[in-house]
Amino acid sequence: MVQDFQQYSAWRQSVVAALENYQMWVTAAELTDGATEQRIARALARLADDKLSVAFVAEFSRGKSELINALFFADYGQRILPSAAGRTTMCPTELLYDPAHPPSLRLLPIETRLNNLSTSDYRDDPSAWTVLPLLPGDGAQMTETFKQVSLTKMVSPAEASRYGLYDAADADAASTLDANGMVEVSLWRHAIINFPHPLLQQGLVILDTPGLNAIGTEPELTLNLIPNAHAVLFILAAETGVTKSDIDVWRTHIGGGRGRIVVLNKIDAMWDELKTDAANDAEIARQQASVAQLLALSPRQVYPVSAQKALVAKINQDMALLEKSRLGQLESALFNELIPSKKDIIRSQLADDMAQLTVAQHAILSARGRDLIEQLQELRSLRGKNHSVVTHMMRRVEMEKKEFDASLVKLAGTRAVFARLSTELFTTMGMETVQQEVAAVREAMHASLFATGMRGPVKFFFDQAKHNLDEAVAKVAEIGAMMESMYKKFSTEHGLTLSLPMLFSFDKYRAELDAIEAVYQKQFGTTTLLLTGRSALVERFFDSIASRVRRTYRAANADVEAWLKVIMAPLESQIRQHKDQLKHRLASISRIHDATDSLEQKIEAFEATQASLQRVEEQLRQLAGGVDAALAGRAPPLGVAA
Secondary structure: OHHHHHHHHHHHHHHHHHHHHHHHHHHHOOOOOHHHHHHHHHHHHHHHOOOEEEEEEOOOOOOHHHHHHHHHOHHHOOOOOOOOOOOOOOOOEEEEOOOOOOOEEEEEEHHHHHOOOOHHHHOOOHHHOEEEEOOOOOHHHHHHHHHHHHOEEEEOHHHHHHOOOOOOOOOOHHHHEOOOOOEEEEOEEEEEEEOOOHHHHOOEEEEEOOOHHHHHHOHHHHHHHOOOOOEEEEEEEOOOEOOHHHHHHHHHHHOOOOOEEEEEEOHHHHOOOOOOHHHHHHHHHHHHHHHHHHOOOOHHHEEEOOHHHHHHHHHHOOHHHHHHHOHHHHHHHHHHHHHHHHHHHHHHHHHHHHHHHHHHHHHHHHHHHHHHHHHHHHHHHOOOOOHHHHHHHHHHHHHHHHHHHHHHHHHHHHHHHHHHHHHHHHHHOOHHHHHHHHHHHHHHHHHOOOHHHHHHHHHHHHHHHHHHHHHHHHHHHHHHHHHHHHHHHHHHHHOOOOOOOOOOOOHHHHHHHHHHHHHHHHHOOHHHHHHOOOHHHHHHHHHHHHHHHHHHHHHHHHHHHHHHHHOOHHHHHHHHHHHHHHHHHHHHHHHHHOOOOOHHHHHHHHHHHHHHHHHHHHHHHHHHHHHHHHHHOOOOOOOOOO
16 A cells, blocks of 8 residues: 555656756746746646545444554554444544644534634634644554544533534434433544654545534535545445445435445454355355445445454454455555546646647747748848848838837737726625625525525525626636737737637636535435424535635636736747847847948857757757656656656
8 A cells, every 4th residue: 555655656756857857947948938937836836735535434333444544554553543333433534644733633623613614714723723742653642642533522402503413303303312401412523633654644635534424514524525535435334234324425425436435344244154255255245236236336346345354464464364354455446546546637737737838838939940040031131232231121120120119019008908807807706705795695594594595595695606707707708809819919910929828717616616506405405405494504504615615716816816927928928039039130230230240150150049949949849758758657758867
């Protein structure tokens, strides 16, 4: 398992090295503009912050924590996460490594559910968390500290209802009360375990969820952590098979897409010592087929394991027991799903980046090459010509310069329109607009006594968010059309080699809003709302919805701002280059006119520069090939440093 991650980490580092090599060389060769620098910086930032997240989802007592121990932490020689009969993980628990924080267990109190903030909103607020130190070399101390995630407290039904954790209208509500009429709730809302385990240091993030009931009551799981996990392990128990709640959660929140794996745990309960191994295997296979049928999967998509026996086998180095536990097949399936899919995402993103970078840099090189050819043709045409011809050519270049300067005056007017449209765009997508809309929905929700009355305000919120995006799309199209016209003008009138400006798309932000709304509709469909009065839970979900939408808007604003900064960069870069070229042409011809430079010396210098430019083009091709080779896991081309 560690080796698989080490190989992935080495692959990622080779991609980073190739891209940094590319960045260093194009910067030295002056082949960058604002757009190029930003694109490379963003690609490197994505690679540096690369994470692989795995979520474990199951009802209580299915062996989630034991499976995590067996898969990732057997090297400690003991259980790290609490694992026992009954409920051991009472709140969503993330295991990760962030070098910005010391090894610790960070705990978010359950009382934060009373505020209009999601778990994500609290991540950057250190004061909201209780922090307990961890000693990574002391397994016993870590085990004792991790028991915090199992702690609960008793509260009144009214308090539990305010948390969104109790619904008096639920037919099963009475069964959750103790002899004193109190409700048991988790002491903590969320836990983050930060410690330098080798796998976590290489970017693995593990999510251990509480029972299936938490999938419906903790919006952060439903809206963010589970949908965004690269792999989700849905764990069942061999002796119980699939329950109705299992089917509901599978269909509603997980599904059978890529990276979704079903684990049939505790097969050791089916190891009957009075039967042969073949008979036991046949019984397990029948249960495996039954589970697959109920979840609409093929049997090969269901992995029978014994997490407990696998953990014991790894600690005791019992290879026979480890093989019998079948954990090896699950490990292979997990990483055959996880790592290739993550590599595909990186390859796709970086391939798009490199395509855009290559176009931009070839445009710069083409402009340089065209300028050199023009100047060489001018100089060669002066061979054997008299003084008056040189004077005429000087005047022609001066006229070109005046015409170009006049175009720059018109460009200043375009900049003013550009600034106005940019301001209008930011007003449409502004965070203040989102905050006002969130406040309006909360006010309408508080005015409603029933959850059914909350549907209208939430629907309006989504409709308004999409309307804002539509207006932003129209404004971006207006900016894009104006810039395209300006690009074409400079290309036609002054011969600049300009590809059309890159367009900005809001498609991914629209898809995010659609995904958030789809989760909300699944969780709070019309039928459910008519049957129950879960107003507190709806409010908690809206808190998370608002948080997700704010993050979507912030990301869109940041990307739009970056786009606006660089949309003019290629044009400005070539304008500077063309101004320099006109200046140098005029200076060269003037010196020849004044007989201060030899015509042949000037021609030789330009021919040498032309040959150098061809070498630059070849080196650029090799460096881009080096990035492609790193993405494909191949050795870099000859001449490119590894």
